[in-house]
Amino acid sequence: MHTVKAIYPGTFDPLTNGHLDLIARGAKIVDELVVAILRNSEKGTPLFTVPEREEMIREAIQGFDNVSVTTFNGLLVDFARQQGAKAVLRGIRAISDYEYEFQMAMMNRKLDPELETLFMMPAEKYTYVSSRLIKGVFRLGGDVTALVPPLVVERLKAKTVTPNNE
Ligand SMILES: Nc1ncnc2c1ncn2[C@@H]1O[C@H](COP(=O)(O)OP(=O)(O)O)[C@@H](O)[C@H]1O
Ligand SMILES: [Mg+2]
Structure with missing residues (x-):
């Protein structure tokens, strides 16, 4: 039988x-x-650890029977x-x-x-959503609940309520 398996690689810091x-x-x-999830990302210090990102994705993909999550290092x-x-x-x-993806x-x-x-395009309402922007908006007190899964909102909040946070 002919089956097609695909990898969806990324940083997912966090999943949106x-x-x-x-x-x-x-x-x-x-x-x-x-x-x-790419473990050796060159994107600088992530907000969430790889296991944290993996856990959030695992929870969010529960409804799909043909989707799984894992991590990798090195060449895709x-x-x-x-x-x-x-x-x-x-x-x-x-x-x-486009340019980078190309x-x-x-x-x-x-x-x-x-x-x-x-390559696939998301629904129009998500075309402006990026992990980077989510982190930035959340940090400044903005509401991101419509843009990320519930567990991500929860984890973002948990990250913020640490003592000595400026
Ligand atoms: N809102 C979105 N809609 C559609 N695709 C997205 C969105 N945000 C990110 N992506 C895509 O998901 C993939 C992984 O993104 P990201 O987590 O930022 O990892 P990377 O570091 O590889 O860019 C990329 O192809 C990116 O273009
Ligand atoms: Mg990206």
Whole structure:
């Protein structure tokens, strides 16, 4: 039987409803979707640890029977091959995502011509949502409950109520 497994890699610091929207769309067209948190991210200090991010994703994907979550290190193409995945899922929110995503897709194709990158667009209402913006708005007291899963709201709050927080 011919089944398609795809990897949805990212930082997910933290998971947003935009990510979840993409997961739902991806899960409809591939047989198996693996959300994979990159452990060796070059993005600077994350707000949430990898196990914290994994836990929030695990809770949010409970309703999907063909979606799982894991972590990986190193090259995405190596991880995809290990997993027997034929495709990588990535999201495009706006033109600003395009250039970086295009470069990554081309580089991954160079490294493994067999691996395809699949791009999907989220619902319009999530096109402006990013993990970075969520953290920034939350830190300044803004309400993000409509933009992230409930457990993420809870965990964001828990991060803030530490003693000596400025
Ligand atoms: N609101 C959103 N709607 C659709 N796709 C998104 C959204 N936010 C992030 N993505 C996509 O999800 C993937 C992972 O994003 P992110 O967690 O920021 O990790 P990365 O560090 O790889 O960019 C990327 O392809 C990104 O474009
Ligand atoms: Mg990003």
